[in-house]
Amino acid sequence: MFFFKKGLVIIIGSVFLATGINVFLAPNKILDGGFIGVSLIFNYLFKLKIGLTILVLSVPIFWIAWFKNRTYFYNSLHGLMISSFLIDLFKPLRFLIDMNAMFSSFIGGVLVGLGTGLMLRFEISTSGTDLLALFLSKKIGINVGIIIFAIDSVVITMGGLLISGHTFMLSIITITAVGITTSLITGNRLHT
Incomplete structure (x- = not known):
């Protein structure tokens, strides 16, 4: 039943x-x-597959997890593989809904936060940075959603410089929604 x-x-x-x-x-x-x-930056600039890129970028963190905590490694390996596969599989859905970009950034952030938070609640990660945030949360006692928010801020700043100021502004809404949703779902369980 557990599995x-x-x-x-x-x-x-x-x-x-x-x-x-x-x-x-x-x-x-x-x-x-x-x-x-x-991975989204690489997709927008070079048309690389998002899920496959996440998988490749996560290898060094998963290598560390192999030595640091095998339970997280095994749990997260499945989360990484399935989420990366589904991200690439769902690509045809990109033009399913035509919505205002501001609303899209918020709804997309909530959905990503729900997925991330749900999995982190069960000590499952979807990418290397989630796993890194989970390790840091347990080590320093800060909610995993806050750590993810800090990492996300660096990434969207880089993306704003490489893509556009509009992308940066909308991405602020997204990572705020992701961080809040993830924090609400994970609560204080992960850093105790």
Whole structure:
């Protein structure tokens, strides 16, 4: 039953994540943070696959997780693989909804935050930066959503410089929604 529950959490969280990215963020060139945001930047600039890029960028953090905490490694490996696969699989959904970019940035952020927060609540990560934030949260006692927000801020600033000021402004809305949603879902459970 335990493995079924974790598997269900990974699938549901990955669907939220893939929907938020493909239906709301990517069509408007909006960024999330972390490796997802870096992968979106590579997609917008070089047309690289978002899910595959997340997978490649996450390898060094997962290498560290292998030595630091095998439970996180195994839990997160499944989260990474499934969410990356679904992100690329859901690419055809990009033009499903035509919505104002500001609303898209908020709704996309909430969906990404739901997916991320749900998985982190069960100590499952979707990318290297989530896993890094989870380790830091346990080590320094700061909510994982706040750590993710700090990392995300750096990524969207970089994206704003490389893509556009409009992308940067919309991405601020997104990472705020992601951070708040993730924090609400994870609560104080992860840093105790």
